[in-house]
Amino acid sequence: MAFIDIEKILTFFDEKPENSKRHATAICAVAGEDLGISLLKHYFECQGSEVRILPDACTTGEQKGPRLDRWLLVIGRDKRTLYQVEIKNWSAHAIGGKCIGINANEQKLSAYKIERWAHEWRNNNFTKKQVKKVLTPMRLPAIEHDVHEPLVCYWTALHPDGLNQPFFSLKVVGSEFPLVYVFSMSIYLRSLRQAGLKRLELHMPDASRRYDWLQQLFGFLDN
Numbered sequence: 001m002a003f004i005d006i007e008k009i010l011t012f013f014d015e016k017p018e019n020s021k022r023h024a025t026a027i028c029a030v031a032g033e034d035l036g037i038s039l040l041k042h043y044f045e046c047q048g049s050e051v052r053i054l055p056d057a058c059t060t061g062e063q064k065g066p067r068l069d070r071w072l073l074v075i076g077r078d079k080r081t082l083y084q085v086e087i088k089n090w091s092a093h094a095i096g097g098k099c100i101g102i103n104a105n106e107q108k109l110s111a112y113k114i115e116r117w118a119h120e121w122r123n124n125n126f127t128k129k130q131v132k133k134v135l136t137p138m139r140l141p142a143i144e145h146d147v148h149e150p151l152v153c154y155w156t157a158l159h160p161d162g163l164n165q166p167f168f169s170l171k172v173v174g175s176e177f178p179l180v181y182v183f184s185m186s187i188y189l190r191s192l193r194q195a196g197l198k199r200l201e202l203h204m205p206d207a208s209r210r211y212d213w214l215q216q217l218f219g220f221l222d223n
Contacts, residue, residue, distance in 0.1 A: 001201050001202065001203060001204075001208075002034075002038075002201070002202050002203075002204040002207060002208060003199050003200070003201055003202075004035075004199065004200050004202060005198070005199055006189050006192055006193045006197060006198060006199065006200060007102065007193060007198065009189065010102045010186065010189055010190065010193065011102055012024070012027075013089075013091035013092060013093070013155055013186070014091065014092055014099065014100050014101070014102060014157070014186055015092065015099055015100070015101060015102060016091075016092040016093055016097075016099050020093070021093070024091060024093035024094075025093070028089040030207055030210045030211070031204060031206075031207035031210070032087065032089035032155075033069050033070070033087050033089075033206065034202075034204035034205070034206050034207040035089070035185065035202070035204065035207070036069075036085075036087035036089065036153040036155070036185060037053055037069070037070045037072065037085065037087065037153070038053075038202040038203055038204050039153075039183075039185050039188055039189070039202070040072060040085070040151075040153055040183055041053060041072070041202075041203070042200065042202060043166065043167060043183065043188055044072075044074045047076075048076070048077070049074045049075055049076045050074075050075040051072065051073070051074050051075070052072070052073040052075075053070060053071075053072055053203075054070070054071035054072070054073060054141055054143065056071050056141035058070060058071050058084055058085070058138050059138060059139060060136065060137075060138055060139055061138075061139035065136075066133035066136050067138075068084050068085060068086045068133070068134060068138060069085055069086055069087045070085045070087070071083070071084060071085070071138075071141055072085050072151070073143060073145060079146040079147060080144060080145045080146045080147075081145065081146065081147050081148075081149055082140070082141075082143070082145035082147070082148045082149070083149050083150070083151040083181065084134065084137075084138045084148070084149070084150055084151065085134075085151045085152075085153055086131060086133065086134040086150075086151070086152050086153070087153045088130070088131060088152065088153065088154050088155065088156075089155045090154065090155055090156055091155045091156060091186075096119070097156075098112070098115075098116070100112045100157060102190070102193075106164075109157065109162075109190075110162030110163070111162065112157060113157050113158050113159040113162045113163075113187070114159070114160070114161070114162045116156050116157065116158040117158040117159055117160050120154075120158065121160065121170070123173070124170075124171060124172055124173040124174075125172055125173060125174055125175075126152075126180075131152055134150045134151070134152050134180065135150055135172060135174075135175040135176075135177055135180060137176055137177075149177065149179065149180075149181055150175075150177050150180045150181065151180070151181040151182070151183065152180065152181070152182050152183070153183045153185065154182065154183070154184050154185065154186075155184075155185045155186055156184065156186060157184055157186035157187045157190070158182075158184055158187075159184070159187070164187065164190075164191060165187070166183060166184050166185075166187040166188035166191060167181065167182070167183050167184075167188075168181070168182055169181045169182070170182065
């Protein structure tokens with residue numbers, strides 16, 4: 001298990017402190033996908049669902065073609081939803097990224113969410129091919145489910161109406177899926193912080209194994 005400091009992680013990715021430059025890409029490579037899928041798991045569990053992160057590869061089954069990051073099975077009271085998930089850890093550090101303070105007022109944060117969303121969505125579809133691939137149906141794993149849905153997990157705080165909703169859906173055109181779901185890690189962590197939570201325990205197995213390897217390969221001394 002990993003423990004994340006909510007305020008520190010928001011500061012790092014949303015405010016881009018001076019001493020954080022050039023490190024975000026490497027940190028996301030080590031822990032970014034685990035962070036996204038574990039926050040999704042935490043969100044759905046807080047809604048009362050049972051959640052399973054599946055080990056199956058999220059691909060079309062072909063050697064070439066789009067592939068996504070994770071399968072997530074959410075077992076609610078009425079149905080079992082299988083999400084094919086694409087994780088994008090784009091933050092203030094990314095090309096075209098924009099800082100937003102962790103203590104930004106509601107009006108400023110709402111405007112930021114709308115502005116950021118405008119870069120991602122136009123004419124009822126995603127603007128970037130790296131994200132649009134989530135709308136390609138992947139080969140389903142052999143597990144019982146009722147519905148199969150696409151889900152994009154962003155770091156960035158974004159929402160078409162600037163609302164404080166970490167999880168929302170939109171109608172989409174030009175796809176076999178009628179709806180696409182969107183989750184914002186930043187919005188979710190901000191809501192937890194606002195509720196008084198300081199630390200969060202998350203299941204991040206890949207990041208944990210990579211951390212173990214770093215400890216085995218390199219011995220770091222305090223300067």
